[in-house]
Amino acid sequence: MGRLIKNHLARLIILTAATYQIAAAIHGFFWPKIFWDMWTKALDPAVKPLPILQIFNVIAGIFGLCWEYPLPFLIPNTALHRSIAARIAIYPISIVLAALIYQGTNAAIYYIVGLIVYFWGHSEGEV
Numbered sequence: 001m002g003r004l005i006k007n008h009l010a011r012l013i014i015l016t017a018a019t020y021q022i023a024a025a026i027h028g029f030f031w032p033k034i035f036w037d038m039w040t041k042a043l044d045p046a047v048k049p050l051p052i053l054q055i056f057n058v059i060a061g062i063f064g065l066c067w068e069y070p071l072p073f074l075i076p077n078t079a080l081h082r083s084i085a086a087r088i089a090i091y092p093i094s095i096v097l098a099a100l101i102y103q104g105t106n107a108a109i110y111y112i113v114g115l116i117v118y119f120w121g122h123s124e125g126e127v
Contacts, residue, residue: 006121007084010114011068014091017110018064021094024103025057033102043100053101060094061107084122091115 032047032054046053070081080086095111098104 005126006117006124007126010117010121013110013114013117014064014087015068017098017107017114018061018068018094020110021057021064021098021104021107022061024098024101024107025054025061027103028054028057028101031103034100035102035105036100037102047101053097057097057101057104060097064091064094082127084118084126087118088115088122091118 028047029051032051034043034047034053037044067081067087091111092115095108095115098111099108
């Protein structure tokens with residue numbers, strides 16, 4: 001039997017989460033809603049008059065897609081692309097952005113699962 005290569009599994013999970021985040025952000029342009037608006041309306045200006053949070057989610061999703069599935073002329077074979085620790089440090093920003101909009105909560109959960117698998121692989125010494 002083969003060994004589970006955790007960083008490849010995490011890569012696929014993060015690709016799914018980033019794709020879902022882009023779709024959720026585009027959906028949020030038409031139906032803007034903050035996930036936490038049942039407790040506070042203070043975050044509503046981030047989505048309603050100007051779609052600031054949706055734009056940040058699209059950018060974060062594209063960044064996640066480009067980082068995990070890089071174009072041949074952009075990032076491959078760089079230290080940033082090979083670093084699992086950099087992913088563990090940067091992806092929580094995408095998690096927070098996705099968790100703020102109502103449509104992106106599933107993407108945030110996928111990001112968390114992918115981050116846990118990345119951490120698991122990093123703690124076992126995968127590169």
